[in-house]
Amino acid sequence: MVLQEPKRHLDHVYFVGAGLVSLRIVAAGSILETAVIGYPGAIGASFLLGGHLPTHQPVVLIPGNAHRILVEDLRRIMNENPDIRERLCRYVQALSVHCAQSGLCGVRHASEKRLASWLCLASDAVGSNVLPVTHDYLSSVLGLRRAGITETLNRFEEQQLIRKTRGVVQIEARNCLAQKACSCYRLISGTYAAPSL
Template identity: 70%
Template sequence: MHLILYRTRPVRTNTRPFVKNEILANLSLPDLAALGEFLEPIVLKAGVALQEPKRCPDYVYFIESGLVSLRISVAGSILETAVIGYRGAVGALLLVGGHVSTHQSIVLFPGSAHRIHVENLRRIIDQQPQVCEHLFRYIQALSLHCAQTALCGVRHDREKRLASWLCLASDALDAHVLPVTHDYLSSALGLRRASVTETLSRFEEQGLIRKTRGLLQIDKRKCLEEKACCCYKLLSDAYASPKPVTAAKAPVLSIGPNVDPSLEWAAGPNRSRG
């Protein structure tokens, strides 16, 4: 599958263009104009890989709409470590951690984005310190998200984890209707499909959600948040924070020296928790 490019002009005007991506929207007009020289609007089709592990990516993608799954893969199984929507950028982690991706990024729900070549972005960051600051705030929140996912998979039960994922995906997509299947939730969270179906049915009986084929609608958002584990509030606050996340505000709990979260989830859908 290929990315479809819009043939539009770069951002060069003296007025602020409409952008939904939260990182871009929070930039000053001069900083946005500097980036706009190199931003390229694209359409994101479901299933497209924006990033592959062990490869040097060419672009960073500022998501405007849709949802991207950030994941790692081991022995044919996947673990989704974060979801990226309009508040974030795919490939941003590479700006602080080397040149080769350790994750795969797959478009989960179709949408659109602005992409910029990695080298152009690095050059702008060197010249425009405020761009670096805004990106670093997001990178800190995303790094926390990835680390917290590992802890969540070890410590929290399936109901709390599933409620947390639905809330985080709804936030990232900025929508209450999610085109997600039971199979995907089972795979991404490392739970048995039957366990996912049972939990979602319980949520539906409580009036929290409504399910149709391939779609899930959140009806009682506040109640669903109450079902979620503490990870949801921690991550929601991290993404919303106007300042970089600090250890005092967002501690990552220790899981102990004898627990390896990657081994815990690698057992896949048949592990005892599900």
């Protein structure tokens, strides 16, 4: 389910309560995922940067729930409660780091490290070690060959880091998988974990 179309007027902000949302850029038939968002994330908070035309397409990957508020209502609430504005601005800053780091990761890091990072970030965002994702999905959002995704997941399973079944990846050894991840995982998760968020 697409929550907002890119380059269309932004009417609402969604505060994710549960589930997982893939934040994507779509161009010329290609998809680039720039972030995964779960609780306590927000979709549409880019209006804080001064724009009402989002550049990303948020797509629900794992169904859950969210609270929706009109941008104008949220703007009024933030004017009345500066702490809310400050907190949301810090979240948008962390999300910007996430998006930028994902772009760098895609051109600089090996596929195994990128896949381990994605699995850890998605697990953090959804608050679960069970991720209902297919090899095709991982291939499309990471820009990797499907065969390469399958080979890497098979290696992770042989190393007892994950267990996979049709359409599901279950993380079995979270800390060991995080050690396989590139430094982007630690940087991104550390940015979200900053005390002010």
